[in-house]
Amino acid sequence: xxxxxxxxxxxxxxxxxxxxxxxxxxxxxxxxxxxxxxxxxxxxxxxxxxxxxxxxxxxxxxxxxxxxxxxxxxxxxxxxxxxxxxxxxxxxxxxxxxxxxxxxxxxxxxxxxx
Amino acid sequence: xxxxxxxxxxxxxxxxxxxxxxxxxxxxxxxxxxxxxxxxxxxxxxxxxxxxxxxxxxxxxxxxxxxxxxxxxxxxxxxxxxxxxxxxxxxxxxxxxxxxxxxxxxxxxxxxxx
Numbered sequence: 081x082x083x084x085x086x087x088x089x090x091x092x093x094x095x096x097x098x099x100x101x102x103x104x105x106x107x108x109x110x111x112x113x114x115x116x117x118x119x120x121x122x123x124x125x126x127x128x129x130x131x132x133x134x135x136x137x138x139x140x141x142x143x144x145x146x147x148x149x150x151x152x153x154x155x156x157x158x159x160x161x162x163x164x165x166x167x168x169x170x171x172x173x174x175x176x177x178x179x180x181x182x183x184x185x186x187x188x189x190x191x192x193x194x
Numbered sequence: 195x196x197x198x199x200x201x202x203x204x205x206x207x208x209x210x211x212x213x214x215x216x217x218x219x220x221x222x223x224x225x226x227x228x229x230x231x232x233x234x235x236x237x238x239x240x241x242x243x244x245x246x247x248x249x250x251x252x253x254x255x256x257x258x259x260x261x262x263x264x265x266x267x268x269x270x271x272x273x274x275x276x277x278x279x280x281x282x283x284x285x286x287x288x289x290x291x292x293x294x295x296x297x298x299x300x301x302x303x304x305x306x307x308x
Contacts (some may be wrong), residue, residue, distance in 0.1 A: 123300035185237035
């Protein structure tokens, strides 16, 4: 069966510090991968998605970036965090069939920028 | 572009009450429709889905029917429990989006009182 992991689960970082969040998927090949952010009490904002190694599409211009160095690994980064980067970050994957399929979410990382 | 609109929360109900959370959508193609649930501190998980008009998705006592004529996918449950307290997200995935992206509503928080 497929599983998705995210770490760390919780992170507190000062403004201006770098960020690296990691997501890995097991049990499937060539998944579509996604990063979402959920601000407190708000809905989901799609940040990035990837359909293959090295292929990243950005939905919202900001100080975050994403990379996919391996088929089942998706990394969210920032060189300098802002207060507004605080939130709950969710990684998700879906079957790469082009069909209108379900997304499977990881447990999330709660980021607090102070 | 495609969009999802769901009723604002929070919704507060007593145990065993009837639940309806309204969801309407706009889409240029023939989307699949989903309800996801998010329990406190966790990622989202699929609750139910429907892939074509008049389909009914159901799971754990929840139901939603894909109504193309009214572009709606309302979530219902006949008797809610305290354990149903969570945030519920309506979503669509449309072939015109290439199957790579899912559009989420803003979420509706449900509180169930004992």
